[in-house]
Amino acid sequence: MNDSIVGTPLDYGLIIGYFVVVLGFGALFARFTKSTKDFFFGGQRFSWWLIAFSCVATTVGSYSFYKYSSKAFSYGLSSSMTYLNDWFWMPLWAFGWLPIIYFMRITSIPEYFEKRFDRPSRTMATVILLIYMVGYIGINLLTLGKCLNVLLGWPVFGAAALVAAVTGVYVMAGGQTSVIMTDLLQGMLLLVAGFVLLFLGFSALGDGKGLLAGASNFWHLLPPGHRLPFAGFNRPADFNSVGIFWQDAFGNGVAFYFLNQGLIMRFLSARSVREGRKAMFFILLVLMPLAAVAVSNAGWIGKALAVTGLIHTPADLDDVFVVVADALCRPGVFGLVLAALTAALMSTADTLINAVSAVAVNDIYRPYIKPGRSDKHYLSVSRWVSIGTAALGLSLVPVFGQFGSIYVAHGTFTAAVTPPMAIALLFGVFWNRFTPRAALWTMLGGSLAVGLSFIWPQLITPFAHGTPMFAHGDFSQPSYKAYTYIRALYALVVSAAIGIVVTFFTRPKERDEIKGLTWNTVKDAMRIFKGSEPNLDEGREVRARPVFFEQTEPGQADLVQVDPIAMKSMSARSGDLVHVRDSRRWLGGLRSVHARLGEPAAEPGTCRIPLELAVSGSLQKSRRLLIEKMI
Secondary structure (H helix, E strand, O other): OOOOOOOOHHHHHHHHHHHHHHHHHHHHHHHHOOOHHHHHHHHHOEOHHHHHHHHHHHHOOHHHHHHHHHHHHHHHHHHHHHHHOOHHHHHHHHHHHHHHHHHOOOOOHHHHHHHHOOHHHHHHHHHHHHHHHHHHHHHHHHHHHHHHHHHHOOOHHHHHHHHHHHHHHHHHHHHHHHHHHHHHHHHHHHHHHHHHHHHHHHHHHHOOOOHHHHHHHHHHHOOHHHHOOOOOOOOOOOOOHHHHHHHHHHHHHHHHHHHOHHHHHHHHOEOOHHHHHHHHHHHHHHHHHHHHHHHHHHHHHHHHHHHHOOOOOOOOHHHHHHHHHHHHOOOOHHHHHHHHHHHHHHHHHHHHHHHHHHHHHHHHHHHHHOOOOOHHHHHHHHHHHHHHHHHHHHHOHHHHOOOOOHHHHHHHHHHHHOHHHHHHHHHHHHOOOOOHHHHHHHHHHHHHHHHHHHHOHHHHHHHOOOOOOOHHHOOOOOHHHOOOOOHHHHHHHHHHHHHHHHHOOOOOOOHHHHOOOOHHHHHHHHHHHHOOOOOOOOOOOEEEEEEEEOOOOOOOOOEEEEOHHHHHHOOOOOOOEEEEEEOOHHHOOOOEEEEEEOOOOOOOOEEEEEHHHHHHOOOOOOOOEEEEEOO
16 A cells, blocks of 8 residues: 555545535635624524534544544554543533633633733733644644645645635634534534444454444454553553643643633533533533544554554554545545544634634734724734634644654643643632732743753653653653653642742732632622623523514613513513524524513514614524523
């Protein structure tokens, strides 16, 4: 088999066709983007299932197929550890962090740092967050560049540039709405393609005797060590349980769920906190286990195929996914699988590009460079920043290409960048006493300590749990390649120590200054969000026929009216916040709008809506509505 070029013209045609479809899909939904709220947060209108499936496409990047297939080939079932070991963050996220950012209308992570702490903390958080997200984009672009290099023989950088251009264009056009809708398509495709590859592998190993025989043969062909659910505690240097826990479950877990501006924006696009929680628990309990199998099985199957001699072991293990897909798939099916790889890349990159644009505009351009401009102006700038972000991520492709594998490049990068900011945020959310000065020095001092560890890796040795400093004991390697994963523990401990010490020597904010910004003041956040006491009585959604009217009363442009029976069914009162949406549930909230209940004055079975409000939510007079009380 030729390692350089695989596939057929049909496969390449499918991949190109997929690019065209994604661009068209993104452009189609760009018409729903009318403001910066739409561009960054999709109008906060979407249902839980749409958020959940689009998040799968965000969490499963193209680097996932590449790096987990590589590790699955080398170490077996334990490659799924990083997808399944961060569940313990979910209660803190769902009942602490999510309601804070949603009800306090936090538009960016740095904005939270200013509200909770001060302006210097926001500036430091902005710098770290931009480095993290742009670097993440670079890793994704490197991955697909390597994939197209194997497929077509194109230079890695040139292939990455093509993907950067396509992704930047449709994010520029439609923002978060286009991202969510294209990621829905891509999330479904990558899960389907991942399991198609698994079934094809079982079929090939079954030797004509069926899938069950193939599954049995697969299990017995795996070396004994490949059947274990966990990697060795502190060996080998490039894949061990203690390092993966601190780097992925702890450091990267906090970074991804609490600091990832792209993921935060996705959940801020939900129509309510309740919908966001539903989405996250569905992701955690259903979609993430499926994703772990989808992205790793090429490596597991590939190892069994290599034992039987059906494939050769590629010189670069990052190419395992492509080699296995080429061996198992017929022309056309191979193109589908590679289109899924493209989907994974673009769905992660588009979210991050949109997120970087949000941070750059909301935390730098709007407050410092051009304050007080129109929303139309900021929307235009946001679109151009999206293009620039794609180009900046592309410039990092050669940097990450210097590491031995995508898995190592990703692990080294996240372990170095995220821990100081992760500690500052966790302390800020769950510790009222944590001070602004401590937050700044946690991020600044922690980042400095990480930088010093690249020069003197011996600083990490006391935290290493016996893991080797270098893979294969090769001390001739540059110092920045030492301790790939355990650097995260070193950074977490040093950052936490700095934060605790500085906190007890500095003055915290008064309780009134942090209302709604810590986990035990969420009720205050709800009160601030609504502007009055929240209505937490349980009710049910009601169905009504829309009646549009021209609004003339000032200050009532967001008021809708229903009849008294509907008010009672919703357990609602005048002034409560409601979500009004098209009754076709499969739209996922695409045609919907947030509003406030006025006095019950509508005819039975109707909902009176100001025409301007209905237009902003793309509601149609011919379609019945569902009205749901929020708080």
